[in-house]
Amino acid sequence: MAAATASGLQIARVRPYVPSRGFSKARAGAALVDSKRITHSELRSSEFVSSVRPFYQSIRTQASRSVKAVTKAMSGMSDNGAASGLSIDLRGKKAFIAGVADDNGYGWAIAKCLAAAGAEIIIGTWVPVMKIFETSFKRGKFDESRVLPNGSLMEITKVYPLDAAFDNLEDVPEDVKSNKRYAGFSNWTVQEVAELVKQDFGSIDILVHSLANGPEVSKPLLETSRKGYLAALSASSYSFVSLLKYFLPIIKPGGSSISLTYIASERIIPGYGGGMSSAKAALESDTRVLAFEAGRRRNIRVNTISAGPLGSRAAKAIGFIDRMIEYSAVNAPLQKELFADEVGNAAAFLVSPLASAITGTVTYVDNGLHAMGVGIDSPVFAELAIPKAETSKVPA
Numbered sequence: 001m002a003a004a005t006a007s008g009l010q011i012a013r014v015r016p017y018v019p020s021r022g023f024s025k026a027r028a029g030a031a032l033v034d035s036k037r038i039t040h041s042e043l044r045s046s047e048f049v050s051s052v053r054p055f056y057q058s059i060r061t062q063a064s065r066s067v068k069a070v071t072k073a074m075s076g077m078s079d080n081g082a083a084s085g086l087s088i089d090l091r092g093k094k095a096f097i098a099g100v101a102d103d104n105g106y107g108w109a110i111a112k113c114l115a116a117a118g119a120e121i122i123i124g125t126w127v128p129v130m131k132i133f134e135t136s137f138k139r140g141k142f143d144e145s146r147v148l149p150n151g152s153l154m155e156i157t158k159v160y161p162l163d164a165a166f167d168n169l170e171d172v173p174e175d176v177k178s179n180k181r182y183a184g185f186s187n188w189t190v191q192e193v194a195e196l197v198k199q200d201f202g203s204i205d206i207l208v209h210s211l212a213n214g215p216e217v218s219k220p221l222l223e224t225s226r227k228g229y230l231a232a233l234s235a236s237s238y239s240f241v242s243l244l245k246y247f248l249p250i251i252k253p254g255g256s257s258i259s260l261t262y263i264a265s266e267r268i269i270p271g272y273g274g275g276m277s278s279a280k281a282a283l284e285s286d287t288r289v290l291a292f293e294a295g296r297r298r299n300i301r302v303n304t305i306s307a308g309p310l311g312s313r314a315a316k317a318i319g320f321i322d323r324m325i326e327y328s329a330v331n332a333p334l335q336k337e338l339f340a341d342e343v344g345n346a347a348a349f350l351v352s353p354l355a356s357a358i359t360g361t362v363t364y365v366d367n368g369l370h371a372m373g374v375g376i377d378s379p380v381f382a383e384l385a386i387p388k389a390e391t392s393k394v395p396a
Protein backbone atom coordinates (compact mmCIF):
# COMPACT_ATOMS: atom_id res chain seq x y z
CA MET A 1 0.00 0.00 0.00
CA ALA A 2 3.00 2.26 0.44
CA ALA A 3 3.21 2.36 -3.34
CA ALA A 4 -0.52 2.78 -3.74
CA THR A 5 -0.79 5.59 -1.25
CA ALA A 6 2.30 7.17 -2.70
CA SER A 7 0.32 8.20 -5.77
CA GLY A 8 0.24 11.95 -5.78
CA LEU A 9 2.19 12.17 -2.54
CA GLN A 10 5.12 13.83 -4.23
CA ILE A 11 3.00 16.39 -6.04
CA ALA A 12 4.39 19.69 -4.87
CA ARG A 13 1.31 21.72 -5.70
CA VAL A 14 0.76 24.47 -3.18
CA ARG A 15 -2.91 25.19 -2.60
CA PRO A 16 -4.59 27.48 -0.15
CA TYR A 17 -5.35 25.77 3.14
CA VAL A 18 -9.00 24.75 3.43
CA PRO A 19 -10.62 23.70 6.68
CA SER A 20 -11.92 20.13 6.62
CA ARG A 21 -15.58 21.12 6.46
CA GLY A 22 -17.39 23.81 4.54
CA PHE A 23 -20.06 25.96 6.18
CA SER A 24 -23.46 24.96 4.84
CA LYS A 25 -26.24 27.42 4.14
CA ALA A 26 -28.60 25.34 6.23
CA ARG A 27 -26.28 25.69 9.17
CA ALA A 28 -25.83 29.42 8.62
CA GLY A 29 -29.59 29.68 8.46
CA ALA A 30 -29.95 27.63 11.60
CA ALA A 31 -27.87 30.17 13.45
CA LEU A 32 -30.49 32.75 12.53
CA VAL A 33 -33.50 30.68 13.45
CA ASP A 34 -33.38 31.72 17.04
CA SER A 35 -32.90 35.43 16.43
CA LYS A 36 -35.55 35.78 13.71
CA ARG A 37 -38.03 33.12 14.87
CA ILE A 38 -38.11 31.41 11.50
CA THR A 39 -39.56 27.95 11.02
CA HIS A 40 -37.41 25.15 9.66
CA SER A 41 -39.51 24.80 6.47
CA GLU A 42 -39.06 28.53 5.81
CA LEU A 43 -35.40 27.96 6.48
CA ARG A 44 -35.17 25.67 3.48
CA SER A 45 -36.95 28.08 1.05
CA SER A 46 -34.82 29.71 -1.62
CA GLU A 47 -35.79 33.28 -0.56
CA PHE A 48 -34.59 32.56 2.92
CA VAL A 49 -31.38 31.01 1.65
CA SER A 50 -30.68 34.18 -0.41
CA SER A 51 -31.55 36.38 2.54
CA VAL A 52 -29.05 34.64 4.82
CA ARG A 53 -26.30 34.52 2.19
CA PRO A 54 -24.48 37.68 3.41
CA PHE A 55 -24.58 36.37 7.00
CA TYR A 56 -23.45 32.97 5.79
CA GLN A 57 -20.55 34.48 3.84
CA SER A 58 -19.42 36.65 6.74
CA ILE A 59 -19.56 33.86 9.34
CA ARG A 60 -17.82 31.48 6.95
CA THR A 61 -14.99 33.91 6.27
CA GLN A 62 -14.54 34.63 9.94
CA ALA A 63 -14.78 31.02 11.07
CA SER A 64 -12.29 30.03 8.40
CA ARG A 65 -9.95 32.82 9.54
CA SER A 66 -10.33 31.59 13.08
CA VAL A 67 -9.39 28.02 12.11
CA LYS A 68 -6.39 29.30 10.17
CA ALA A 69 -5.31 31.25 13.23
CA VAL A 70 -5.60 28.15 15.40
CA THR A 71 -3.69 26.03 12.90
CA LYS A 72 -1.03 28.69 12.49
CA ALA A 73 -0.65 28.92 16.26
CA MET A 74 -0.33 25.14 16.31
CA SER A 75 2.50 25.18 13.81
CA GLY A 76 4.24 27.86 15.87
CA MET A 77 4.38 30.42 13.09
CA SER A 78 3.31 34.03 13.35
CA ASP A 79 1.87 35.99 10.42
CA ASN A 80 5.29 37.00 9.18
CA GLY A 81 6.56 33.43 9.36
CA ALA A 82 8.80 33.91 12.41
CA ALA A 83 8.90 31.14 15.01
CA SER A 84 6.88 32.18 18.03
CA GLY A 85 5.32 30.90 21.22
CA LEU A 86 4.60 27.39 22.34
CA SER A 87 4.15 24.90 19.55
CA ILE A 88 2.97 21.31 19.24
CA ASP A 89 5.93 19.35 18.00
CA LEU A 90 5.30 15.76 16.93
CA ARG A 91 8.33 15.50 14.65
CA GLY A 92 9.90 12.04 14.82
CA LYS A 93 6.68 10.49 16.16
CA LYS A 94 4.65 7.79 14.43
CA ALA A 95 0.85 7.77 14.68
CA PHE A 96 -1.42 4.83 13.85
CA ILE A 97 -4.92 6.12 13.15
CA ALA A 98 -7.71 3.53 12.96
CA GLY A 99 -10.90 4.62 11.17
CA VAL A 100 -10.08 6.68 8.09
CA ALA A 101 -11.86 5.88 4.83
CA ASP A 102 -12.44 9.32 3.29
CA ASP A 103 -11.62 12.98 3.91
CA ASN A 104 -14.87 13.90 5.70
CA GLY A 105 -14.51 12.41 9.16
CA TYR A 106 -12.70 13.15 12.37
CA GLY A 107 -10.01 10.51 11.67
CA TRP A 108 -8.89 12.36 8.55
CA ALA A 109 -8.85 15.72 10.35
CA ILE A 110 -6.80 14.24 13.20
CA ALA A 111 -4.38 12.70 10.69
CA LYS A 112 -3.95 16.09 9.05
CA CYS A 113 -3.35 17.94 12.31
CA LEU A 114 -0.86 15.33 13.54
CA ALA A 115 0.90 15.51 10.15
CA ALA A 116 0.93 19.32 10.38
CA ALA A 117 2.69 18.93 13.75
CA GLY A 118 5.27 16.69 12.10
CA ALA A 119 4.05 13.14 12.90
CA GLU A 120 4.38 10.26 10.43
CA ILE A 121 0.90 8.96 9.54
CA ILE A 122 -0.04 5.27 9.34
CA ILE A 123 -3.68 4.38 8.80
CA GLY A 124 -6.02 1.45 9.47
CA THR A 125 -9.02 1.38 7.11
CA TRP A 126 -12.10 -0.82 7.52
CA VAL A 127 -11.76 -3.74 5.08
CA PRO A 128 -15.08 -3.26 3.20
CA VAL A 129 -14.14 0.33 2.27
CA MET A 130 -10.42 -0.22 1.73
CA LYS A 131 -10.66 -0.52 -2.08
CA ILE A 132 -12.67 2.65 -2.53
CA PHE A 133 -10.32 4.56 -0.22
CA GLU A 134 -7.25 3.31 -2.10
CA THR A 135 -8.78 4.09 -5.50
CA SER A 136 -9.96 7.54 -4.48
CA PHE A 137 -6.56 8.32 -2.98
CA LYS A 138 -4.72 7.16 -6.11
CA ARG A 139 -6.99 9.24 -8.33
CA GLY A 140 -6.17 12.36 -6.33
CA LYS A 141 -9.71 12.76 -4.98
CA PHE A 142 -8.34 13.80 -1.60
CA ASP A 143 -5.49 15.99 -2.85
CA GLU A 144 -7.24 19.24 -2.05
CA SER A 145 -7.98 18.21 1.51
CA ARG A 146 -4.47 16.84 1.97
CA VAL A 147 -3.00 20.35 1.88
CA LEU A 148 -1.30 21.22 5.16
CA PRO A 149 -0.91 24.75 6.58
CA ASN A 150 2.60 25.02 5.09
CA GLY A 151 1.26 24.16 1.61
CA SER A 152 2.67 20.64 1.40
CA LEU A 153 0.45 17.55 1.04
CA MET A 154 -0.16 15.20 3.96
CA GLU A 155 1.67 11.96 3.35
CA ILE A 156 0.35 8.59 4.49
CA THR A 157 3.21 6.15 4.86
CA LYS A 158 1.05 3.03 4.84
CA VAL A 159 -2.59 1.97 4.96
CA TYR A 160 -3.53 -1.37 6.54
CA PRO A 161 -6.87 -3.09 6.01
CA LEU A 162 -8.43 -3.47 9.47
CA ASP A 163 -11.60 -4.79 11.03
CA ALA A 164 -11.47 -3.71 14.66
CA ALA A 165 -14.46 -5.91 15.54
CA PHE A 166 -12.18 -8.99 15.43
CA ASP A 167 -9.11 -9.65 17.57
CA ASN A 168 -7.72 -12.58 15.58
CA LEU A 169 -8.69 -15.04 12.87
CA GLU A 170 -10.37 -17.48 15.28
CA ASP A 171 -12.94 -14.75 16.04
CA VAL A 172 -13.97 -14.26 12.42
CA PRO A 173 -17.19 -16.03 11.42
CA GLU A 174 -17.47 -17.87 8.09
CA ASP A 175 -19.87 -15.37 6.54
CA VAL A 176 -17.31 -12.58 7.03
CA LYS A 177 -14.40 -14.73 5.80
CA SER A 178 -16.31 -15.52 2.61
CA ASN A 179 -17.77 -12.03 2.17
CA LYS A 180 -16.70 -10.66 -1.22
CA ARG A 181 -15.85 -7.26 0.32
CA TYR A 182 -13.12 -9.02 2.33
CA ALA A 183 -11.80 -11.02 -0.67
CA GLY A 184 -8.19 -10.26 -1.58
CA PHE A 185 -7.35 -8.88 1.88
CA SER A 186 -5.57 -10.72 4.67
CA ASN A 187 -4.12 -10.07 8.13
CA TRP A 188 -6.76 -7.48 8.99
CA THR A 189 -7.71 -8.50 12.55
CA VAL A 190 -6.45 -6.26 15.35
CA GLN A 191 -3.74 -8.63 16.55
CA GLU A 192 -2.49 -9.25 13.00
CA VAL A 193 -2.38 -5.55 12.15
CA ALA A 194 -0.46 -4.79 15.37
CA GLU A 195 2.05 -7.50 14.40
CA LEU A 196 2.43 -6.07 10.88
CA VAL A 197 2.94 -2.55 12.24
CA LYS A 198 5.60 -3.93 14.58
CA GLN A 199 7.35 -5.66 11.66
CA ASP A 200 7.16 -2.59 9.44
CA PHE A 201 7.83 0.22 11.93
CA GLY A 202 9.13 -1.37 15.15
CA SER A 203 7.15 0.98 17.37
CA ILE A 204 4.66 3.82 17.33
CA ASP A 205 4.09 6.81 19.63
CA ILE A 206 0.42 7.63 19.08
CA LEU A 207 -2.67 5.43 18.71
CA VAL A 208 -5.91 7.01 17.48
CA HIS A 209 -9.29 5.22 17.54
CA SER A 210 -11.72 7.09 15.31
CA LEU A 211 -14.27 4.43 14.46
CA ALA A 212 -17.72 3.31 15.45
CA ASN A 213 -20.44 1.10 14.08
CA GLY A 214 -23.91 0.27 15.33
CA PRO A 215 -25.98 -1.80 12.90
CA GLU A 216 -29.23 -0.84 14.66
CA VAL A 217 -28.33 2.80 15.39
CA SER A 218 -31.61 4.08 13.98
CA LYS A 219 -33.67 1.93 16.40
CA PRO A 220 -34.67 3.18 19.86
CA LEU A 221 -32.93 1.29 22.65
CA LEU A 222 -36.18 -0.43 23.59
CA GLU A 223 -36.38 -1.90 20.09
CA THR A 224 -32.71 -2.86 19.82
CA SER A 225 -31.91 -6.56 19.61
CA ARG A 226 -29.30 -8.17 21.85
CA LYS A 227 -27.26 -8.89 18.72
CA GLY A 228 -27.42 -5.27 17.55
CA TYR A 229 -26.54 -3.90 20.99
CA LEU A 230 -23.56 -6.22 21.40
CA ALA A 231 -22.40 -5.45 17.84
CA ALA A 232 -22.40 -1.71 18.68
CA LEU A 233 -20.37 -2.38 21.84
CA SER A 234 -18.00 -4.70 19.99
CA ALA A 235 -17.22 -2.37 17.07
CA SER A 236 -17.38 0.93 18.95
CA SER A 237 -16.03 0.23 22.47
CA TYR A 238 -14.27 -3.12 22.76
CA SER A 239 -12.45 -2.24 19.52
CA PHE A 240 -10.57 0.41 21.52
CA VAL A 241 -9.75 -2.00 24.35
CA SER A 242 -8.49 -4.48 21.77
CA LEU A 243 -6.43 -1.95 19.81
CA LEU A 244 -4.77 -0.67 22.97
CA LYS A 245 -4.17 -4.22 24.21
CA TYR A 246 -2.40 -5.37 21.05
CA PHE A 247 -0.59 -2.10 20.30
CA LEU A 248 0.48 -1.40 23.90
CA PRO A 249 3.74 -3.40 23.65
CA ILE A 250 4.80 -1.34 20.63
CA ILE A 251 3.73 2.10 21.87
CA LYS A 252 6.82 3.84 23.20
CA PRO A 253 6.69 4.76 26.90
CA GLY A 254 5.53 8.36 27.12
CA GLY A 255 3.21 7.71 24.17
CA SER A 256 -0.46 8.43 24.02
CA SER A 257 -3.79 7.20 22.71
CA ILE A 258 -7.02 8.96 21.93
CA SER A 259 -10.56 8.02 20.93
CA LEU A 260 -13.72 9.88 19.91
CA THR A 261 -16.87 9.85 21.95
CA TYR A 262 -20.21 11.65 21.87
CA ILE A 263 -22.40 13.43 24.45
CA ALA A 264 -25.12 10.75 23.98
CA SER A 265 -23.06 8.71 26.48
CA GLU A 266 -24.19 10.93 29.35
CA ARG A 267 -27.25 12.88 28.11
CA ILE A 268 -30.34 11.73 26.25
CA ILE A 269 -30.01 12.21 22.47
CA PRO A 270 -33.12 10.68 20.91
CA GLY A 271 -32.21 9.04 17.59
CA TYR A 272 -28.72 7.89 18.65
CA GLY A 273 -29.94 4.39 19.29
CA GLY A 274 -29.08 0.74 18.76
CA GLY A 275 -26.89 0.70 21.87
CA MET A 276 -24.58 3.41 20.48
CA SER A 277 -25.21 5.64 23.52
CA SER A 278 -24.27 2.68 25.73
CA ALA A 279 -21.19 2.03 23.57
CA LYS A 280 -19.97 5.61 24.07
CA ALA A 281 -20.61 5.37 27.82
CA ALA A 282 -18.48 2.21 27.89
CA LEU A 283 -15.76 3.91 25.85
CA GLU A 284 -15.59 6.79 28.35
CA SER A 285 -15.51 4.49 31.35
CA ASP A 286 -12.85 2.36 29.68
CA THR A 287 -10.81 5.53 29.02
CA ARG A 288 -10.44 5.98 32.80
CA VAL A 289 -9.64 2.34 33.60
CA LEU A 290 -7.26 1.98 30.65
CA ALA A 291 -5.54 5.25 31.61
CA PHE A 292 -4.69 3.59 34.94
CA GLU A 293 -3.62 0.25 33.46
CA ALA A 294 -1.66 1.62 30.48
CA GLY A 295 -0.20 4.38 32.64
CA ARG A 296 1.07 1.96 35.28
CA ARG A 297 2.31 -0.65 32.80
CA ARG A 298 3.99 1.51 30.19
CA ASN A 299 3.54 5.21 31.01
CA ILE A 300 1.03 5.55 28.17
CA ARG A 301 -1.73 8.17 28.36
CA VAL A 302 -5.37 7.45 27.41
CA ASN A 303 -7.89 10.22 26.69
CA THR A 304 -11.10 10.63 24.71
CA ILE A 305 -12.54 13.65 22.92
CA SER A 306 -16.29 14.22 23.12
CA ALA A 307 -16.80 15.84 19.73
CA GLY A 308 -19.73 17.92 18.57
CA PRO A 309 -21.82 16.91 15.55
CA LEU A 310 -20.09 16.64 12.16
CA GLY A 311 -21.62 15.55 8.84
CA SER A 312 -19.25 12.61 8.34
CA ARG A 313 -20.15 9.51 6.35
CA ALA A 314 -20.86 7.54 9.55
CA ALA A 315 -22.99 10.33 11.00
CA LYS A 316 -25.01 10.69 7.78
CA ALA A 317 -25.84 6.99 8.03
CA ILE A 318 -27.56 7.74 11.35
CA GLY A 319 -29.91 10.06 9.46
CA PHE A 320 -30.44 13.11 11.69
CA ILE A 321 -26.98 14.68 11.74
CA ASP A 322 -28.09 17.88 9.93
CA ARG A 323 -30.64 18.50 12.66
CA MET A 324 -28.00 17.98 15.35
CA ILE A 325 -25.69 20.45 13.59
CA GLU A 326 -28.55 22.98 13.36
CA TYR A 327 -29.41 22.40 17.01
CA SER A 328 -25.81 23.04 18.00
CA ALA A 329 -25.57 26.19 15.87
CA VAL A 330 -28.65 27.61 17.61
CA ASN A 331 -28.03 26.44 21.17
CA ALA A 332 -24.28 26.15 21.83
CA PRO A 333 -22.45 28.91 23.71
CA LEU A 334 -20.25 29.47 20.64
CA GLN A 335 -22.47 30.18 17.62
CA LYS A 336 -20.12 29.10 14.90
CA GLU A 337 -19.56 26.02 12.80
CA LEU A 338 -17.59 23.23 14.42
CA PHE A 339 -14.70 22.35 12.13
CA ALA A 340 -13.26 18.84 12.13
CA ASP A 341 -9.85 20.52 12.31
CA GLU A 342 -10.73 21.92 15.74
CA VAL A 343 -11.12 18.35 16.98
CA GLY A 344 -7.89 17.50 15.11
CA ASN A 345 -6.03 20.33 16.84
CA ALA A 346 -7.31 19.24 20.27
CA ALA A 347 -6.21 15.68 19.49
CA ALA A 348 -2.76 16.93 18.43
CA PHE A 349 -2.42 18.77 21.76
CA LEU A 350 -3.66 15.79 23.82
CA VAL A 351 -1.21 13.34 22.24
CA SER A 352 1.68 15.81 22.43
CA PRO A 353 4.23 16.21 25.22
CA LEU A 354 2.42 19.46 26.15
CA ALA A 355 -0.35 17.28 27.65
CA SER A 356 2.08 15.04 29.54
CA ALA A 357 0.03 15.12 32.77
CA ILE A 358 -3.37 14.65 31.11
CA THR A 359 -4.79 11.14 31.11
CA GLY A 360 -8.12 9.46 31.79
CA THR A 361 -10.07 12.52 30.62
CA VAL A 362 -13.08 13.27 28.44
CA THR A 363 -12.31 16.54 26.64
CA TYR A 364 -15.26 18.33 25.04
CA VAL A 365 -14.66 19.88 21.65
CA ASP A 366 -18.20 20.90 20.77
CA ASN A 367 -18.49 24.71 20.87
CA GLY A 368 -19.53 24.21 24.51
CA LEU A 369 -22.85 22.50 23.76
CA HIS A 370 -22.28 19.91 26.51
CA ALA A 371 -22.45 22.65 29.14
CA MET A 372 -26.00 23.72 28.27
CA GLY A 373 -28.78 22.56 30.54
CA VAL A 374 -31.58 23.73 28.24
CA GLY A 375 -32.15 24.28 24.54
CA ILE A 376 -32.56 28.05 24.20
CA ASP A 377 -34.61 27.69 21.03
CA SER A 378 -37.46 26.38 23.18
CA PRO A 379 -40.62 28.58 23.03
CA VAL A 380 -40.31 28.77 26.84
CA PHE A 381 -37.44 31.22 26.34
CA ALA A 382 -39.15 33.35 23.71
CA GLU A 383 -39.50 36.36 26.02
CA LEU A 384 -36.04 36.14 27.57
CA ALA A 385 -33.23 38.39 26.37
CA ILE A 386 -30.70 35.75 25.36
CA PRO A 387 -27.55 37.14 23.75
CA LYS A 388 -27.36 36.40 20.01
CA ALA A 389 -24.27 35.48 18.01
CA GLU A 390 -21.97 38.39 17.37
CA THR A 391 -19.90 37.06 14.52
CA SER A 392 -17.69 40.16 14.55
CA LYS A 393 -16.24 38.83 17.81
CA VAL A 394 -14.78 35.75 16.08
CA PRO A 395 -11.03 36.33 16.32
CA ALA A 396 -9.41 37.25 13.02
Ligand SMILES: NC(=O)c1ccc[n+]([C@@H]2O[C@H](COP(=O)([O-])OP(=O)(O)OC[C@H]3O[C@@H](n4cnc5c(N)ncnc54)[C@H](O)[C@@H]3O)[C@@H](O)[C@H]2O)c1
Nearest residue numbers: 101105106126163164210211212213260309310312314315
Ligand atom coordinates in the same frame (compact mmCIF):
# COMPACT_ATOMS: atom_id res chain seq x y z
N1 LIG B 1 -19.69 12.73 13.32
C1 LIG B 1 -20.09 13.09 14.53
O1 LIG B 1 -21.02 13.91 14.68
C2 LIG B 1 -19.40 12.54 15.74
C3 LIG B 1 -19.60 13.17 16.99
C4 LIG B 1 -18.94 12.66 18.11
C5 LIG B 1 -18.12 11.54 17.98
N2 LIG B 1 -17.95 10.95 16.75
C6 LIG B 1 -17.08 9.78 16.67
O2 LIG B 1 -15.98 10.06 15.82
C7 LIG B 1 -15.45 8.81 15.37
C8 LIG B 1 -15.23 8.89 13.87
O3 LIG B 1 -16.48 8.95 13.22
P1 LIG B 1 -16.85 10.03 12.12
O4 LIG B 1 -18.19 10.59 12.49
O5 LIG B 1 -15.73 10.96 11.89
O6 LIG B 1 -17.17 9.14 10.84
P2 LIG B 1 -16.24 8.39 9.78
O7 LIG B 1 -17.20 7.75 8.85
O8 LIG B 1 -15.23 9.30 9.21
O9 LIG B 1 -15.45 7.35 10.67
C9 LIG B 1 -15.94 6.13 11.11
C10 LIG B 1 -14.99 5.09 10.56
O10 LIG B 1 -15.19 3.86 11.23
C11 LIG B 1 -14.85 2.86 10.29
N3 LIG B 1 -15.30 1.56 10.81
C12 LIG B 1 -16.56 1.16 11.06
N4 LIG B 1 -16.55 -0.10 11.56
C13 LIG B 1 -15.24 -0.48 11.62
C14 LIG B 1 -14.58 -1.66 12.04
N5 LIG B 1 -15.24 -2.73 12.49
N6 LIG B 1 -13.23 -1.70 11.96
C15 LIG B 1 -12.53 -0.64 11.50
N7 LIG B 1 -13.10 0.50 11.10
C16 LIG B 1 -14.45 0.59 11.16
C17 LIG B 1 -15.54 3.34 9.03
O11 LIG B 1 -15.04 2.72 7.88
C18 LIG B 1 -15.21 4.82 9.07
O12 LIG B 1 -13.99 5.06 8.38
C19 LIG B 1 -16.45 7.73 15.80
O13 LIG B 1 -16.01 7.14 17.00
C20 LIG B 1 -17.70 8.56 16.05
O14 LIG B 1 -18.59 7.92 16.94
C21 LIG B 1 -18.57 11.44 15.64
